[in-house]
Amino acid sequence: MHLLQVSQLQKRYGDHEVVQNIDFHINQGECVALLGPNGAGKTTIIKMILDINKLTGGQILLNGKRHHQMRKFIGYLPQHPTFYPWMTGKELLAFLGGLSNIEKKTLEQRINELLELVGLGQVGNQLIATYSGGMKQRLGIAQALIHQPKLLIMDEPVSALDPLGRRDILELLKVIKLKSTILFSTHILHDAEELCDKMLIINKGRLLVNGSINQIIEQTQKPIFIIQAPRLSDWTHKLVNEDIVESIELTGNAAKVRVKSIEQGREWLLSNILKLHLPIQKFELVQESLEEIFLRMVKSY
Numbered sequence: 001m002h003l004l005q006v007s008q009l010q011k012r013y014g015d016h017e018v019v020q021n022i023d024f025h026i027n028q029g030e031c032v033a034l035l036g037p038n039g040a041g042k043t044t045i046i047k048m049i050l051d052i053n054k055l056t057g058g059q060i061l062l063n064g065k066r067h068h069q070m071r072k073f074i075g076y077l078p079q080h081p082t083f084y085p086w087m088t089g090k091e092l093l094a095f096l097g098g099l100s101n102i103e104k105k106t107l108e109q110r111i112n113e114l115l116e117l118v119g120l121g122q123v124g125n126q127l128i129a130t131y132s133g134g135m136k137q138r139l140g141i142a143q144a145l146i147h148q149p150k151l152l153i154m155d156e157p158v159s160a161l162d163p164l165g166r167r168d169i170l171e172l173l174k175v176i177k178l179k180s181t182i183l184f185s186t187h188i189l190h191d192a193e194e195l196c197d198k199m200l201i202i203n204k205g206r207l208l209v210n211g212s213i214n215q216i217i218e219q220t221q222k223p224i225f226i227i228q229a230p231r232l233s234d235w236t237h238k239l240v241n242e243d244i245v246e247s248i249e250l251t252g253n254a255a256k257v258r259v260k261s262i263e264q265g266r267e268w269l270l271s272n273i274l275k276l277h278l279p280i281q282k283f284e285l286v287q288e289s290l291e292e293i294f295l296r297m298v299k300s301y
């Protein structure tokens with residue numbers, strides 16, 4: 001049985017279908033990235049899993065069941081967390097742990113362990129007002145883990161941080177993922193690639209592809225011919241309309257021609273180049289990188 005099973009999930013605001021028939025699952029121990037550009041529907045999906053937003057269609061099951069209080073089983077770090085600045089880190093965790101009815105001795109011990117885990121062991125007694133953005137994010141991760149949830153959901157946990165802060169939090173999440181099941185959203189492919197085993201790529205409320213990075217590459221990668229020659233722009237303009245061609249990018253003297261099939265693409269391009277006597281300097285076959293796949297998918301929908 002899957003830890004989380006999402007089936008035919010839908011959300012509509014008036015006429016706007018913000019989430020359209022999305023299916024996916026998460027198994028215990030997995031780290032899954034919900035990847036998509038701004039406005040794709042990531043936060044909406046997360047809020048429906050947490051029961052903060054109501055579904056307009058579909059079903060969300062945790063361990064095969066629908067629970068009244070999903071948040072009991074899920075730890076949540078929102079996209080824009082807010083904290084009481086007049087509390088210390090320890091006080092905040094004690095307050096939240098109290099809401100989860102954790103017994104006092106156990107709670108005390110857990111708070112200390114969590115503060116150590118997230119690297120705030122030395123500053124637990126300082127006011128949150130004195131914390132940097134990165135420290136607040138660490139505290140946010142600790143608060144999400146206080147009730148030992150079965151699933152940790154983080155909505156863009158590194159997006160608001162500077163490059164160093166982002167690196168720090170990613171390193172921390174690599175440690176946390178050893179013991180937790182994680183769903184985290186991001187609009188940055190690199191973060192997803194670095195941390196996760198599986199990706200759900202979404203755009204405009206639709207799930208475009210779902211699987212491990214290798215599966216996504218295998219299933220969706222398209223061949224690209226790089227052709228270099230002076231003054232290619234007339235040629236590339238005409239190529240856009242050819243059936244065999246998916247897309248073309250021209251940078252300087254080099255055209256990146258994405259084709260539907262290697263064999264047909266190669267034959268067609270070579271014969272066309274010969275026919276037109278293009279003075280080519282380079283003709284090379286490469287495969288799309290994950291980044292190119294992601295950009296293509298997100299642009300074409």
Ligand SMILES: Nc1ncnc2c1ncn2[C@@H]1O[C@H](COP(=O)(O)OP(=O)(O)O)[C@@H](O)[C@H]1O
Nearest residue numbers: 013016018036037038039040041042043044045
């Ligand atoms: N309360 C709301 N009412 C109407 N539209 C909304 C509401 N919340 C979100 N949306 C729309 O839903 C889409 C997805 O938003 P969101 O889930 O926040 O995307 P993401 O988190 O991927 O950036 C956007 O087009 C947004 O404008």
Ligand SMILES: [Mg+2]
Nearest residue numbers: 042043044079
């Ligand atoms: Mg969002």
